[in-house]
Amino acid sequence: MTFARDTLIGDPDRLPRMPVWVTSARAETLEDVAFLSGAALNHLHLVLSRVDLPHALLRDRLALRAAEACVAFSGRPERAAELRDTVHLLRPGDLPGPAGEIYLSWRRAAERSVSIKALHRALPQYPPETLAIWLDAGQGAPVACAAMALEAVLTQAPRADVPALILADAALAQALGWDYLLPVLAGGLKRADLRKRGDDLRLACHRAVTASALEATRLAANLARRAAHLKTVAPKLRAKGAGEAVAIFLTRDAVAPSALPLPDRAARRLCDRLVDLGAVRELTGRDTFRLYGV
Template sequence: MTFARHDPINDAETLPRMPSWVTSARVEGLEDVAFLSGAALSHLDLMLGRADVPHALVRDRLALRAAEACVRVEGRPERVAELRDAVHLLRPDDLPGPAGETCLAWRHAVARPISIQALHRALAGVEAEKIAGWLDGCDPRGAGTGAPVTRAATVLEAVLAEAPRAEVTGLILAEAALAQTLGWTHLGPLLAAGLKRTDLRKRGDDLRLACHRAVTASALEAVRLAADLARRAAHLKAVAPKLRAKGAGEAVEMFLSCDAVAPTALPLPDRAARRLCDRLVKLGVVRELTGRDTSRLYGV
């Protein structure tokens, strides 16, 4: 008996798509919206369970989107390009600024498995005991139980009731509650990108309704993102054996886990790092993200 050769690129091309009835349904009631968000989360969970999805990269890009949404809520002008610069072009003695701090908080939040200690590192200005109190107090039966979106909305409401201007803290902890209840080891930000400033002022069923809608829309985008990055990652992995530069393997792993990479961050001499990035762009497996001639950033 013979078996077909495993082809990661073809596998990535056959990733499942979100059912059309989830994306096309128009419902208003809390029960119906909750049903759709559950279906969307179930499909996303199935997608994220695939080994060919670059999970760290998906999380990092979702974190960037969440950070941009939070910066917009705060009324700040920075968008994706400026956030990337604030994080990846930061020098050792530089301060990231408010927008950069928001982006770093989200990146730190998704980088490690969920724990009180990891969340405290991401939210350096918030005491670990306070974080535990918000998460445990909103779920007396213990972390990971109850309806995912309902628990996330409850955590968000509790944080904002006590600290109305702590949107980033509330959203990161709500995402942690959502991920825990889904049985995920890491945050996969969904709520932040789908909630508007006016939604964050809502309470009770109105907030839960907004959270269900946000999760449904964001899960759809996350499925598309995961499918796209799985295809791109498969192409990068296919050319990786052809790269002979010392440190190229480590560089490829960085591209497979980070939204953006500066050549100076790669484990190669500066000139060799720039040459590697240029070659990967020519091979069509990495993109230059800034459009600049200097201070460039690259990503899958």
Template structure:
């Protein structure tokens, strides 16, 4: 299936709609599980070639989902709304707390092109040499390499679930020649899957990638439509700095008015204006300390 970069946005959902046979039960035979994960990844890969998808925003939102899954694995109660608060409402000098640290690690992991240095920035407690060793898996298909990285980290650091999942997604990205980490494994795996090894872990990773890649494709199509709407209303915004504010909304999952390049009152007015235009949503339901996102 192919398309040109001139396809209208209203056909994007049809072009990138994941075929139903990918999500239909096909049994647990290893060849079926591996085939479906490869098919799901191929559709997600197509997205990287479409100009309409806000890739940084997609990665940031997937990072939030991955962080939410990791926090749940650790037994903590925080969910997406609390993680957004932990990251977006921090004041200078504040510490994000354990759940916020997990969210910060994932955000940093997806911000920059994948490299040992960038991963070291996301996982500052790990040595760069150790990260390089864990990712030095050049044999096997992409999901197999991701599972091998995941197993290697957990074998040496059994409690380092967050780091293991970040590095597993990094191994997947490298195997697929993706420029950035795209969080897929954490949101698709179960807590018990992390204690599997060998063949069982690879099967769990294939299943996780299939489910997460399908969901990421749907999310990408939705964000492409929402981004097109935001870009369409941008010329109507008269506030100085509105253009830069729009670019921030197109790269971040959630934005506090104070993070926009406008005076506080003007930033709040701009956010309310964008909500009225249907271009962004208020994400918290609160009257104060609001957060907004595409």
């Protein structure tokens, strides 16, 4: 499904909410858990069909959450704030480090439509042929496809948590007919889940999808409201290049003033102006080396 071509438009304050029974129901069997995850995905699919949703921004923010989860799985201390600093304040020639590489892999995987070429760009350490085999390892319903792809990677490369989760989300997107990978599994799984196999792993994936779909719909509603406000105040911005700057804010989780198409001082003034208008937030709490986001 190509969300960008759909025509579902409406008040961002009225994005449909996940039915309470989807997340409150107590399910123990694989059949019951699969039913709930299917309902959650159906609802998320409906939300993603809205053209007033900043899709690229949603994927980028979910990529940060997925990266944060994967960094925690690896036992490293970096969290969202440190990951943002590592990537968005990276200077030419600098290396992002292990945590930064995880974050960059997720961002690259989510920013382009699902394809072996895009996955190889995110995971260049693996040959395209290997990625294709892993992506097509799953059969059946979408979550089952994702779980089987996850298991296929981890069976061959037990320590490759990040590639496994990226391929699993890609398999899920492909099975659902989504053009883009939406990072959902990593944020809902526990580290111990990655050592499960067979039905136990499928059960964990169904539960992870249900929980993450709920979080994704909440985040989508929040970003839709904030994006609508940013678009409302955009005509008030007089700086040359302000329109391009707004477009950047609508696609990226965090933006450094230096990434905007304006001179340095003008970029900082524009960011401060957008904060004053309530259209973006300053994300670091610092006086220097600031980052801004919707």
